[in-house]
Amino acid sequence: MPSTVLTVPAAACRAELAIPIRPRDLNTFQSVFGGYVMQRVDALATALVSDLSGLAAVTVRLERMTFRAGISAFQRMRLTARGTRTFRTTMEVDVLVEGEDPAAGRRWAASHAILTVVGLDPGGRPSPLPPLIPASADEIRAHEAATARRAARSPIHGPAWALPASVGAEDADRLSLERSARIVPNADAGTLGQASAGWVLALADELAAVTASHHAGLPTVTAAVDGVSFACALPVGDITLLRSYITAAFHTSMEVRVEVWRRGRYARAEEHVADCAFTYVALGADGRPAPVPPFAPQGAREEALRRLAAERRAARAG
Numbered sequence: 001m002p003s004t005v006l007t008v009p010a011a012a013c014r015a016e017l018a019i020p021i022r023p024r025d026l027n028t029f030q031s032v033f034g035g036y037v038m039q040r041v042d043a044l045a046t047a048l049v050s051d052l053s054g055l056a057a058v059t060v061r062l063e064r065m066t067f068r069a070g071i072s073a074f075q076r077m078r079l080t081a082r083g084t085r086t087f088r089t090t091m092e093v094d095v096l097v098e099g100e101d102p103a104a105g106r107r108w109a110a111s112h113a114i115l116t117v118v119g120l121d122p123g124g125r126p127s128p129l130p131p132l133i134p135a136s137a138d139e140i141r142a143h144e145a146a147t148a149r150r151a152a153r154s155p156i157h158g159p160a161w162a163l164p165a166s167v168g169a170e171d172a173d174r175l176s177l178e179r180s181a182r183i184v185p186n187a188d189a190g191t192l193g194q195a196s197a198g199w200v201l202a203l204a205d206e207l208a209a210v211t212a213s214h215h216a217g218l219p220t221v222t223a224a225v226d227g228v229s230f231a232c233a234l235p236v237g238d239i240t241l242l243r244s245y246i247t248a249a250f251h252t253s254m255e256v257r258v259e260v261w262r263r264g265r266y267a268r269a270e271e272h273v274a275d276c277a278f279t280y281v282a283l284g285a286d287g288r289p290a291p292v293p294p295f296a297p298q299g300a301r302e303e304a305l306r307r308l309a310a311e312r313r314a315a316r317a318g
Helices: 033-051 137-152 167-172 197-216 299-317
Strands: 015-020 058-068 074-087 091-101 104-122 178-183 220-229 239-249 253-264 271-282
Touching: 015 033, 033 058, 033 074, 033 091, 033 104, 033 197, 033 220, 058 197, 074 137, 091 137, 178 197, 197 220, 197 239, 197 253, 197 271, 220 239, 220 299, 239 299, 271 299
Parallel strands: none
Antiparallel strands: 015 074, 058 104, 058 220, 074 091, 091 104, 178 239, 220 271, 239 253, 253 271
């Protein structure tokens, strides 16, 4: 007989974590790295779903993550995760990140993320998760918002939007193109022997920041990442290939696209994993947002990516 999946009150699907920030977690502005925050957010969201369901859990989509304020060394990063709705084998998880200065008795909103996490059985197959039952007005609003986001979700722009395999030196410079390759290590693998979404996002953020600073000619900080869907897993030992380049420039900010691909250690063929859309803000010597050079798209593909970047920017502002 098939097993029964019990319902769970939405109020019971909640987890909190406080992490002290160390000097090694900081960027050049002495604030916590965006990629480090992404890793911790992913780890808490998947742990919440795993603890609730008894299954392995992995993030399959980062709907959106925004960065509002920094957190410095010797302060704390406090994360609060809550499930908003179950969609049979997946759950949407909302994570609020706050900075905390215990000595000053101060707490502030630092970041916010919405993720979709899937439960997996021991064979790595999606498995039903407990439905969440909202009760309070806030839980009902969150449940309805999750439903609306799922209905409005845009399709994955995968290999059809990929950068051509051969890019000339002139276009590479114009796009501020950067590349990197990393072998998936055991240390960053979950129970199923594959890289976590947080590890991939941290790598992508690191490379994209180089692209953004190259284009701006200034230091940059992560402001947002939008709509990252993971098309396949990255097993331990595989080679993670990343390509990052500019898609749009606004007044003081830029969108950087990162393509993530995988290749077996001894294989030649590449498989598409994810596309990431990061937004960075350039900072002047006074630490305030500074103007960035314009970016002129060339061809239908670049123009389409610029238009999508503008739509994402408008959605965040709305």
